[in-house]
Amino acid sequence: MQALRDFEVANARVVDLTRRLLEANEQIRQLEAKIESLKYRSLFFVRPLEVIKRSPLGPILKRIRNRLRALRS
Numbered sequence: 001m002q003a004l005r006d007f008e009v010a011n012a013r014v015v016d017l018t019r020r021l022l023e024a025n026e027q028i029r030q031l032e033a034k035i036e037s038l039k040y041r042s043l044f045f046v047r048p049l050e051v052i053k054r055s056p057l058g059p060i061l062k063r064i065r066n067r068l069r070a071l072r073s
Helices: 002-046 048-054 058-073
Strands: none
Touching: 048 058
């Protein structure tokens, strides 16, 4: 009988720890996503041109800049 109670207590602890671990992992994932978002936003406010360069518009901007330089030469 005691072994069954001990098993039930241990099992309940494992279930609780697993639930808390999953919740902690979800919170970590959300915080990492928020950090990435804040990095992007801070980069935008500090260096808007860097954001454009890293975006899909970056290569287009580079080609335009190169053509303008070629025209000036």
